[in-house]
Amino acid sequence: MNRKLLIAAALAACAFTACSGRGGAVPAAAESPARKAPAPGVEAFSPDTAFALVAAQVEMGPRTPGSPASERCAAWIGSRLRAAGADTVLLQRGTVRRFDGTELPACNILGRFAPDAPRRVLLLAHYDTRPWADMEPDHATRMQPIDGANDGASGVAVLLEIARCLGQHPAAVGVDLLLVDAEDSGYGELTAPPGSRDTGDSWCLGTQMWTSSAPYAGTASPAYAILLDMVGGRGARFHREQFSDMTAPRVVDRIWAEAAALGYADTFVNEPGGAVIDDHVYLRRAGIPAVDIIESLNPATGSFPPTWHTTQDNIDNIDPATLGRVGRTVLSLLYKEK
Numbered sequence: 001m002n003r004k005l006l007i008a009a010a011l012a013a014c015a016f017t018a019c020s021g022r023g024g025a026v027p028a029a030a031e032s033p034a035r036k037a038p039a040p041g042v043e044a045f046s047p048d049t050a051f052a053l054v055a056a057q058v059e060m061g062p063r064t065p066g067s068p069a070s071e072r073c074a075a076w077i078g079s080r081l082r083a084a085g086a087d088t089v090l091l092q093r094g095t096v097r098r099f100d101g102t103e104l105p106a107c108n109i110l111g112r113f114a115p116d117a118p119r120r121v122l123l124l125a126h127y128d129t130r131p132w133a134d135m136e137p138d139h140a141t142r143m144q145p146i147d148g149a150n151d152g153a154s155g156v157a158v159l160l161e162i163a164r165c166l167g168q169h170p171a172a173v174g175v176d177l178l179l180v181d182a183e184d185s186g187y188g189e190l191t192a193p194p195g196s197r198d199t200g201d202s203w204c205l206g207t208q209m210w211t212s213s214a215p216y217a218g219t220a221s222p223a224y225a226i227l228l229d230m231v232g233g234r235g236a237r238f239h240r241e242q243f244s245d246m247t248a249p250r251v252v253d254r255i256w257a258e259a260a261a262l263g264y265a266d267t268f269v270n271e272p273g274g275a276v277i278d279d280h281v282y283l284r285r286a287g288i289p290a291v292d293i294i295e296s297l298n299p300a301t302g303s304f305p306p307t308w309h310t311t312q313d314n315i316d317n318i319d320p321a322t323l324g325r326v327g328r329t330v331l332s333l334l335y336k337e338k
Contacts, residue, residue, distance in 0.1 A: 038262065038328070039335040041169030045161055047324030053080075053157035054149055054232060054323070057127070058315050062145035063152065064131045065096075065104040065182045073127055074107045077179050080160045081111035085167030086177070088112040092213065096205035099187040100196060106181040106206050110215075113166050117174030121334060122225035122288065123162065124279060125155025126183030126206065134190040135309035142190060147314045150295075150307060151184065154232030154318060158327045165331055173337040176222065180206035183279060207279040211286040224251045225290040226333075227280040231326040233305050234319040236295040237266075238326075239273025243281055248289035255291060258336075259329040267325050293326060 056076070061069040074091070081089045092108040109127075129148030136142045147153075159177050166175055186203030187196075201208065216222070230236075245252050259268035273296045280290035295305055307313040 038332055039169065041165045041171075041335055042262075042328050042331045044165045044168060045324060045327045045331055047320035047327070049164075050157045050161040050232075050323040050327060051318060051320040053160050054153045054318050055315050057153040057156060058147050058149050062129045062131070062147065063127055064145055065106055065128055065185060070107075070128060070181070074109060074179075074181070077109050077127060077156065077160070078111075081109070081163055081177065084111075084160070084163035086111035086113055086163060087115050092210060094209050096182050096209055098185050098205070099199065099202035100193050104182055104185065104205070106209055108181055108206050108210050109179040111163060111177040111179075112174070113163075113176075114170065114174040118220050119337065120174040120176060120220050120222045121337060122176045122178060122222035122283070122290075123159055123228070123330065124178035124180060124207075124225060124283075125159050125228045126152055126180045126204075126279065127156045128152060128181050128184055128206070130184045130309050132188065132191045133309060133311050134188045136311055138311075141311055144311060146309065146311060148184070149315050149318050150230045150233050150305065150313050151309070154230060154323060155228035158228055158231055158323055158330070161323075161327055162331055162334075166334075169335075171334045171337060173334070174220070175334060178210065180204075180210060180279060182206040182209075203277060204279045204282050207282045211282050222288055224248055225280065225283050225288050226251075226255070226330060227278060227283075227290060227292045227294075228326060228330075229278055229292060230295040230305065230308070231293060232318040232323045233295050233307070234317055234322070236305070236319070236322045237269050238293050239269050239271055239296055241273050241278075241280075241292045241294055241296075242275035243284070244291040245272065247284050248291050251289060251291050255293070255329060255333060258333045259325070262325075262328060262332060264325045264329060267322070268329065293330075 063070045063073045090110045096106045129152045182205035187198035280292040283290040
């Protein structure tokens with residue numbers, strides 16, 4: 001089983017009933033008021049710039065943990081955050097252990113806007129890429145690393161373009177942008193040593209390293225977090241991810257309502273999706289309510305985009321319009337925070 005496996009609805013409900021206190025159908029997103037012109041910072045978000053940022057990452061090569069491409073990407077992310085006007089850029093370096101026992105160097109990057117603000121929102125994405133194309137139909141190429149244009153680079157690109165907009169048009173709240181490493185090196189049946197098994201926490205190693213350091217001890221913890229994962233695909237549709245809906249339903253309501261108000265209801269589908277073990281799960285365990293905006297083409301069967309974990313996850317399958325819709329939705333939400 002893979003980390004981004006959509007779990008059956010009944011299983012997810014059982015796992016989270018005690019902590020969510022919710023049951024029954026997913027509520028419709030709150031009705032939005034009469035449409036108004038978006039905030040200047042929302043209009044400033046450039047889909048073409050976001051697309052160029054995806055391309056820049058892909059050109060570095062696969063960003064597997066510890067690789068030269070990963071080091072270049074981490075340095076590039078830090079420089080982009082500084083250029084955007086982040087008040088603080090912090091690096092967290094450490095070592096994580098992969099499911100097969102391999103120790104991997106990991107580097108998380110945190111850019112902070114208005115770090116002293118009493119109310120904060122955390123945005124995050126992973127910048128590493130899958131070391132193996134283990135979902136590739138061609139068995140001869142399954143051990144190749146992937147470009148990770150959608151699964152990795154798209155979320156990073158949207159966050160960096162959001163950072164640029166925040167630098168020009170600050171929000172009324174503090175915003176933290178977290179780019180995590182070692183998310184996509186988890187257990188896979190085709191890549192695991194014979195006899196090994198999934199421990200359940202083999203994915204999202206960078207986020208696990210970050211939360212274990214108690215990053216907000218003594219400071220204001222984020223009111224909520226939004227994770228962006230696979231947010232650049234052509235024709236992408238984003239359903240309400242189950243773990244997000246069970247642990248942060250009001251935030252999900254606000255995001256999907258904001259998308260509808262901007263005219264993106266066909267992209268942000270206000271219907272239940274599957275449950276995904278992703279970085280947001282570990283934020284929730286650390287006490288931060290978190291929502292995962294992630295593409296799922298078929299919630300009923302649990303399938304992901306056909307490019308997922310294949311060599312086809314490349315720049316040719318990225319759509320600037322999708323990047324723009326996600327970025328502008330998140331920015332519009334931020335600008336309405338007080």
